[in-house]
Structure formats: structure tokens, C-alpha cells
Amino acid sequence: MDTMTGTTADRLHGSVDRAAQGAHQVIDQGAAKAGPAFDRLRDSALSAGDTIHAKMDDLSGMREEWVGSMRDQVRAHPLAVVGGAVLVGLLLGRMTR
Numbered sequence: 001m002d003t004m005t006g007t008t009a010d011r012l013h014g015s016v017d018r019a020a021q022g023a024h025q026v027i028d029q030g031a032a033k034a035g036p037a038f039d040r041l042r043d044s045a046l047s048a049g050d051t052i053h054a055k056m057d058d059l060s061g062m063r064e065e066w067v068g069s070m071r072d073q074v075r076a077h078p079l080a081v082v083g084g085a086v087l088v089g090l091l092l093g094r095m096t097r
Contacts, residue, residue: 074081
């Protein structure tokens with residue numbers, strides 16, 4: 001009976017070893033495929049970040065140009081700007097009543 005139990009245990013042990021080896025192969029294949037996909041995802045995120053930073057720099061430059069233009073207009077026509085601000089204030093006041 002010991003011989004039979006030993007043979008059955010050996011077969012069972014061999015089956016478990018083969019299943020574990022198959023599982024390791026599947027995991028290794030999945031990791032090999034996930035690595036390049038992760039690299040592409042990281043590269044895309046870095047590219048998007050660079051694009052966002054470039055757009056923020058562009059917007060900052062536009063804001064500085066706009067502020068400079070407004071300063072020039074206020075300096076060139078101070079009464080017209082104050083009059084326009086008063087008019088806008090009056091219109092907003094009437095609309096909120």
C-alpha cells in the first residue's frame with residue numbers, strides 16, 4: 001500500500017509542479033506584454049504633460065500681452081476708460097435690481 005500511496009503522491013506532486021510551471025509561464029508572458037504597454041502609457045503621459053506646460057506658457061505670454069495692451073489703453077485714454085467703467089457699473093447695477 002505504501003508503494004501505491006507513494007506513486008499517487010508522486011503523480012500528484014508532478015501535476016502540481018506542471019500547473020505551477022504553466023502558471024509561471026502565463027505570468028511571465030503577461031509581464032512581458034504589460035511592460036511595453038506601461039512604457040507607452042508613461043510616454044503618452046509625459047508627452048501630454050509637456051504639451052500642457054507649453055500651452056500654459058503660451059497662455060501666460062498672452063496674458064502678459066493683454067495686460068500690457070490694457071495698460072497702454074488706460075494711459076492713452078484715461079477718461080474714456082474711467083467713463084466706460086462707470087457705464088458698465090451702472091448697467092450691472094440696473095440689471096441686478
